[in-house]
Amino acid sequence: MGVGILGTGHYAPDNIVTNKDLEKIVDTTDEWIKSRTGIEERRIAKDDEDSSDMAYKAALQALESANVSAEEIDLILVATVTPDTPFPSVACMIQDRLGADNAAALDVGAACAGFMYALITGQQYVETGSYEKVLIVGVDKLSKIIDWTDRNTCVLLGDGAGAAVLGQVSEGKGILSFELGAKGAGGQHLYQDEHDHLVMNGREVFKFAVRQMPESSIKVIEKAGLEKEDVDYLVPHQANIRIMDAARQRLGIEDDKMAKVIQKYGNNSSASVPIALSESVKQGKINDGDIVVLVGFGGGLTWGAVALKWGK
Ligand code: UT7
Secondary structure: OEEEEEEEEEEOOOOEEEHHHHHOOOOOOHHHHHHHHOOOEEEOOOOOOOHHHHHHHHHHHHHHHHOOOHHHOOEEEEEOOOOOOOOOOHHHHHHHHHOOOOOEEEEEOOHHHHHHHHHHHHHHHHHOOOOOOEEEEEEEEHHHOOOOOOHHHHOOEOEEEEEEEEEEEOOOOEEEEEEEEEOHHHHHHEEEOOOOOEEEOHHHHHHHHHHHHHHHHHHHHHHOOOOHHHOOEEEEOOOOHHHHHHHHHHHOOOHHHEOOOHHHHOEOHHHHHHHHHHHHHHOOOOOOOOEEEEEEEEOOOEEEEEEEEOOO
16 A cells, blocks of 8 residues: 545635735835745735634645545644644644544644655654554744845745645555755754744755755655656745746746746745645646655755655
């Protein structure tokens, strides 16, 4: 048997903040944001909507699409860097709300690579037979830690959640290979400061990302015994369209074979890859038997890539 994704879901707050809205609060332009990042708008949660609320909604959708009940879940892993509180974890909060009474629960912090880290952690439990069904959620309410006076960062980020249910799939399908990595020495390029604000050295992170995304993608393709040409669909972290396009071009993938939701959500950190994945599934862009590569990078610095053969 393989271990694969049985269902996906996502949620983003209703409140849309456009580039024009941001022109009113920092010295920026719609033109600059669009041309340098590809972002047109983002979703920002209300004060009373926290990470656990968004995670819960995405998780409900994933369970429904997987046709798995909350009681069947053995483990909940929530990738986040903006939990409601350090403890209890978001995973425990949604365990209660979902009624996942048989599940262990914990949060995983690897920033924008968090979903890949959580996915591969969950895979290990299913592969060893310890657990049958694992709920993976990526969620962040970055608006809580955005410095709304810093044009270098506030225009890039948004709130949201994405989820997936992991379980056994038929032989040859599911997760084929992965690569997870970290370089703590680069931590000073993207971090939360003493005022709890997100601080980023955009140029350094850009250089790292443009190198890492294609390199990790190629590694997982090779580890799976495949060629670049075998990849049917790429789901990259949605941080900057220029970074995403650079990775896509290195892999020789057509524009319509890459998940692209950055224009309407911006960078959702831990939620970025699962939102892009869930939207792509809903739009019918990923089909049974497709070779899909998920790849992300983020604060830490961390990175992660996963190659999978879609389907049950
Ligand atoms: O989840 C992972 C985290 N983040 C990322 O992946 C982000 C990676 N980095 C990037 O995406 C890009 O580096 C940015 C989008 C952050 C910046 O784009 P860039 O093309 O690298 O711009 P830059 O940093 O070289 O800045 C060019 C100019 C600067 O002005 P000067 O110094 O040349 O006068 C900036 O001050 O653009 C200025 N600038 C802005 N101008 C208008 C920076 N932010 C803005 C803004 N509006 N919002």
